[in-house]
Amino acid sequence: MIEISVDAAACNGCGLCVKDCPMQVYELRDEVSVPIRPENCMGCLSCHEICPAQALEHRGVYPSKRNYIDIRVCEMINRVI
Amino acid sequence: MMAEMTVEEMNQQFKTGTVFRAEEIPISCSPSAKDLEQTLHGVMKLNGLIIKSLEEIAGRGANAVTYRAGKKFGHEVAKYFRKIEDIEEALRELSYILHGQYTFELWKPEDKENYVVTENGETFIYLVFHDCIVRQTLRRNGMEQGGPLCQTLYGYVVGAIEEITGRRAKLEIVHTGPNACLKKLILK
Numbered sequence: 001m002i003e004i005s006v007d008a009a010a011c012n013g014c015g016l017c018v019k020d021c022p023m024q025v026y027e028l029r030d031e032v033s034v035p036i037r038p039e040n041c042m043g044c045l046s047c048h049e050i051c052p053a054q055a056l057e058h059r060g061v062y063p064s065k066r067n068y069i070d071i072r073v074c075e076m077i078n079r080v081i
Numbered sequence: 082m083m084a085e086m087t088v089e090e091m092n093q094q095f096k097t098g099t100v101f102r103a104e105e106i107p108i109s110c111s112p113s114a115k116d117l118e119q120t121l122h123g124v125m126k127l128n129g130l131i132i133k134s135l136e137e138i139a140g141r142g143a144n145a146v147t148y149r150a151g152k153k154f155g156h157e158v159a160k161y162f163r164k165i166e167d168i169e170e171a172l173r174e175l176s177y178i179l180h181g182q183y184t185f186e187l188w189k190p191e192d193k194e195n196y197v198v199t200e201n202g203e204t205f206i207y208l209v210f211h212d213c214i215v216r217q218t219l220r221r222n223g224m225e226q227g228g229p230l231c232q233t234l235y236g237y238v239v240g241a242i243e244e245i246t247g248r249r250a251k252l253e254i255v256h257t258g259p260n261a262c263l264k265k266l267i268l269k
């Protein structure tokens with residue numbers, strides 16, 4: 001079961017996640033996104049990519065393979081940050 | 082890392098001095114998968130560029146070419162599967178066989194009772210694709226999802242399903258995401 005939480009303090013109420021989600025998981029209430037149907041989430045994480053406030057958090061999502069990531073570049077970035 | 086090696090060191094690692102005879106095909110892969118990362122990224126880059134060029138030259142016709150290629154591949158691979166009439170079972174078997182390249186599952190929203198849905202005269206099943214080599218290739222190249230390279234995957238699934246079940250089908254994209262994509266398999 002996927003659990004979704006929204007950081008209400010960070011959310012700016014833009015509604016992009018509401019529009020983007022194909023499963024109508026979110027609804028705007030008092031200008032804050034609320035996950036009203038988390039059971040319908042299929043874990044695509046496109047809402048994460050689209051949220052300008054990075055206010056979303058998902059738990060229990062199957063992490064798909066990411067063999068395209070350049071491990072050496074990530075290691076270098078990690079050293080800098 | 083391979084990039085920091087000299088050619089000589091690389092040759093040693095790939096054991097280029099070894100003589101292979103037809104009957105002595107090595108069953109293990111050397112070097113290790115981690116060391117093949119650069120090769121994999123190279124293949125992804127090449128595939129991405131081929132598709133980009135195809136799109137530039139053939140325009141929308143690129144989709145037809147890649148779809149057909151995928152469909153042929155699907156038919157070719159699934160020829161060796163046992164024939165199954167039950168579509169759900171066929172899809173589960175296909176997912177099991179493709180595991181590693183494409184991991185997908187049958188999916189339904191909470192309020193639906195069955196995976197096979199008939200609505201407005203159309204019978205379909207939703208599929209969620211998790212692991213996908215196409216998505217990874219596109220992301221490696223900074224390309225959009227849903228274009229001609231995705232058509233190879235649609236063709237592949239349709240071809241395999243047609244071959245296994247004997248039913249004609251069509252795959253439509255519903256949503257693409259960085260971690261999973263939702264597709265609709267329409268049965269005819």
Ligand code: SF4
Nearest residue numbers: 011012014015017051
């Ligand atoms: S996209 Fe992000 S900031 Fe916009 S409404 Fe959704 S959670 Fe809030």
Ligand code: SF4
Nearest residue numbers: 021041042044045047
């Ligand atoms: S991960 Fe996908 S399905 Fe789940 S809430 Fe986000 S956009 Fe919707």
